[in-house]
Amino acid sequence: MCEAAPGIIDLLDRMGVMFNRTPEGLLDYRRFGGTLYHRTAFAGATTGQQLLYALDEQVRRHESEGKVRKYEGFTFLSAVLDDGGVCRGICAMDLRTMEVRTFAADAVIFCTGGIGAIFGRSTNSVVCTGSAQSALFQQGVDYANGEFIQVHPTAIPGEDKLRLMSESARGEGGRVWVPKKAGDTRPAKSIPENERFYFLEEWYPKYGNLVPRDIATRAIHRIVYQERLGLSGQAAVYLDVTHLPRETLDRKLEGILEIYEKFLGVDPREEPMKVFPAMHYTMGGMWVNAEDQATSVPGIYAAGECEYQYHGANRLGANSLVSCIFGGGVAGQAAARHAKNLEKGANAVESSVFDRERQKQEALNQALISQDGNENIMAIWRELGETMTEHVTVTRINKNLETAYSKLLELDQRFRKVNLSDRSEWSNQTLNFARELGNMLVLARVVTIGAHARNESRGAHYKPDFPERDDANWLKTTRAKWINGEIQLNYEAVDISQITPRPRRYDAAK
Amino acid sequence: MKQQVIVKVKRQVSPQGSPYWEEFVLKWRPAMNVIICLRDIAENPVTRDGKKTTPVSYDSNCLEEVCGSCAMLVNGKARMACSALVDKLEQPIRLEPMSKFPVIRDLAVDRQFMFESLKRVKAWIPIDGTYDLGEGPRMAPETQEKAYPLSRCISCGNCLEVCPQVTGTERGDFVGAAIISQVRLFNMHPTGAMHASERISALMEPGGVQDCANAQNCVKACPKDIPLTESIAEVNRQAWKQAMLGWLIG
Numbered sequence: 001m002c003e004a005a006p007g008i009i010d011l012l013d014r015m016g017v018m019f020n021r022t023p024e025g026l027l028d029y030r031r032f033g034g035t036l037y038h039r040t041a042f043a044g045a046t047t048g049q050q051l052l053y054a055l056d057e058q059v060r061r062h063e064s065e066g067k068v069r070k071y072e073g074f075t076f077l078s079a080v081l082d083d084g085g086v087c088r089g090i091c092a093m094d095l096r097t098m099e100v101r102t103f104a105a106d107a108v109i110f111c112t113g114g115i116g117a118i119f120g121r122s123t124n125s126v127v128c129t130g131s132a133q134s135a136l137f138q139q140g141v142d143y144a145n146g147e148f149i150q151v152h153p154t155a156i157p158g159e160d161k162l163r164l165m166s167e168s169a170r171g172e173g174g175r176v177w178v179p180k181k182a183g184d185t186r187p188a189k190s191i192p193e194n195e196r197f198y199f200l201e202e203w204y205p206k207y208g209n210l211v212p213r214d215i216a217t218r219a220i221h222r223i224v225y226q227e228r229l230g231l232s233g234q235a236a237v238y239l240d241v242t243h244l245p246r247e248t249l250d251r252k253l254e255g256i257l258e259i260y261e262k263f264l265g266v267d268p269r270e271e272p273m274k275v276f277p278a279m280h281y282t283m284g285g286m287w288v289n290a291e292d293q294a295t296s297v298p299g300i301y302a303a304g305e306c307e308y309q310y311h312g313a314n315r316l317g318a319n320s321l322v323s324c325i326f327g328g329g330v331a332g333q334a335a336a337r338h339a340k341n342l343e344k345g346a347n348a349v350e351s352s353v354f355d356r357e358r359q360k361q362e363a364l365n366q367a368l369i370s371q372d373g374n375e376n377i378m379a380i381w382r383e384l385g386e387t388m389t390e391h392v393t394v395t396r397i398n399k400n401l402e403t404a405y406s407k408l409l410e411l412d413q414r415f416r417k418v419n420l421s422d423r424s425e426w427s428n429q430t431l432n433f434a435r436e437l438g439n440m441l442v443l444a445r446v447v448t449i450g451a452h453a454r455n456e457s458r459g460a461h462y463k464p465d466f467p468e469r470d471d472a473n474w475l476k477t478t479r480a481k482w483i484n485g486e487i488q489l490n491y492e493a494v495d496i497s498q499i500t501p502r503p504r505r506y507d508a509a510k
Numbered sequence: 511m512k513q514q515v516i517v518k519v520k521r522q523v524s525p526q527g528s529p530y531w532e533e534f535v536l537k538w539r540p541a542m543n544v545i546i547c548l549r550d551i552a553e554n555p556v557t558r559d560g561k562k563t564t565p566v567s568y569d570s571n572c573l574e575e576v577c578g579s580c581a582m583l584v585n586g587k588a589r590m591a592c593s594a595l596v597d598k599l600e601q602p603i604r605l606e607p608m609s610k611f612p613v614i615r616d617l618a619v620d621r622q623f624m625f626e627s628l629k630r631v632k633a634w635i636p637i638d639g640t641y642d643l644g645e646g647p648r649m650a651p652e653t654q655e656k657a658y659p660l661s662r663c664i665s666c667g668n669c670l671e672v673c674p675q676v677t678g679t680e681r682g683d684f685v686g687a688a689i690i691s692q693v694r695l696f697n698m699h700p701t702g703a704m705h706a707s708e709r710i711s712a713l714m715e716p717g718g719v720q721d722c723a724n725a726q727n728c729v730k731a732c733p734k735d736i737p738l739t740e741s742i743a744e745v746n747r748q749a750w751k752q753a754m755l756g757w758l759i760g
Contacts, residue, residue, distance in 0.1 A: 007642035010642065010643070010644060010645050010646060011637075011640060011642070011643075013645065013646030014635065014637050014643065014646040014647075014701065015634075015635050015637055016634070016635035016696065016699045016701070016702060017661075018654055018657050018658045018661045019654070020651075020654060021648075021649055021650065021651040021654045022651070023651060024648070025648035025649050025650055025651070026648065043658065043661070044658055044662075046576070046662060049576050049662075050661060053661070054635075057628075057633060057634035057635070058634060058637070060625065060628060060629055060633070060634060061632070061634045061636065063629065064629040064632075096614060125571045125572045125573070125577065126570055126571045126572075126573065127571055158541060158543075159539065159541060159542065159546050160543060160545045160546050160549065160573055160592070161573045161574070163573070163574045164574075251655065255662070259574055259575065262575070262593050263543075263574075263593060263595070265595070265598075329640070376553055376554075378549065378552050378553035379553060382553075421552075421555045421562075421563075421564055421565055422555075422564040422565055424523065424564065426523065426524050426615060427524075427567050427614050427615040427618065429565065429567050430552070430564070430565050
């Protein structure tokens, strides 16, 4: 991936992504967390959005040339597996007509993103529920490293979602601080320099504000929960860009500053932003092999955040963008090869294989829609999010993980008694979300049980009772399997033939 | 007074259904937006007069003005529901689907017209392939700074909603400012410029740039502050140039 990355950036540049430029007209680069060098190409502060749109435009181009057919407005329900356990297509639901239908396919590639919704509020989009991954897991696709969940240090708190304040704010010189005096209620700007605590710069002089995300996140938690130095006693710290020239802010960070201004009504060029950590990235995901992104079920491939392979226990800034494009490229070619080499294509599979899967999914929908119960899916979802955020994010304590796990089992029971407040057969979003929620409850257990088992601290996974990284026992990948409705954890070795692991040090002097 | 939020939603069970209004009373909390209101309704779908109803259908995804999917009319104004903060809205808050696009259900509409238009004007850079062909063309920082704001369009459709010239969603109806601005963007790119005339030709067909009547509503409705009227003027100029050249060369 690292070797392919420069070529990927060139490709995106050729596709017309408006990357920032140097005076010579070359790509400009900036720093991100955990790096000491300017190595990240960027398009203002909306790089991910720009890449997404550029790729979307290329798909539209292929579509207009008749090379691609999109089925927008469908949601995935399950894979169609034949008696030999080989994937022969998928079963999906039209979100308008609510019709369930199957699609025959020689190979299927999943690019279904992260699992933020399991934590209720996160920086992820609404569709990032992990429902597809979970459905596949329950059909035999192994799920790896579920416990590795990245919490981004700087997000704007909100009740519907936690909006990301990109690391680029710190990459361009933004500083994180709190007043030295607890409960200081003076306006930020009137607090003199020597009464401010720039805790990241003080604790980690070499990397300063650009320590990796897990370190910054825990430092902010320590400031708020142990040192009790949160702003006005609340769970927030300042992210300050007011000292940077306005021209730089407008040229390089406008996209994110505008979001802050829009959602909080305060101009971050004038007032320091108030931020707090939020669930951000799913390092774990469907297990895939290192050669060609194939999952444990023949014919199923995965790429992007929904698979586990590139980011270990913690992800560095901007790497998600390169890994999803690289993985997608590998998976595409592998899927084509797989289809070509099949002895018998999906079209030659008996129709009963497809019919039985469709009928199974239709029956599930029918049961949900017609059952009478007293539980509301939004309420169950809220409790799921609260439980996961409280116990399974930044700090993990086995006793609490056990509490969380029993809560998940309880929610699973209550889910069986949901009463959908919408029973219509046209564009029923309630039914769709109920299906997703059922899957989220299973995946939440995979995350929690994996975290409980891993008695060490590694990357984003932190247990105060086991504060050290334990390579002797835990330098391995968690691989969860679904066996007869139970989650079973297995472990496999990590390939360290290229680089020998060494301790992570961010506190050394400059 | 601040303890409750009153929301009126214009509902419609299907594309063929007739619209009707329902009113809800929600508990006020700090930093509420329209999305939170709709979620509160979903958790307890009971109208103000105690009638049980269904959760409101609406589209949303990123909740931070990147995906463009939660565009709707909030108190009569086309805007993104996610950034519509309750404390800044007059109550009762009236929520309606956008009127220029076919309603699917309640507040969810079909915006396919825009994506079809983007295909018509070839809103992309026609690269030779995805293999590694080396670096892209160099670009002056000045060009990038001009193009970047245009590249932030999220296809929300607000500029179409407010445009008096957008009357339908069939081929031949006015494509709207967003599409014209995308043509300007791709014509600015060194590779995209090689195919500028194709895009301009598409915008010289019925429903193209000449249909703009200069109401200038688009630029005020754009959540991304894209200089849409500038784009229309520029593309208009390109179209005139192309037409004149065609006429001269015959």
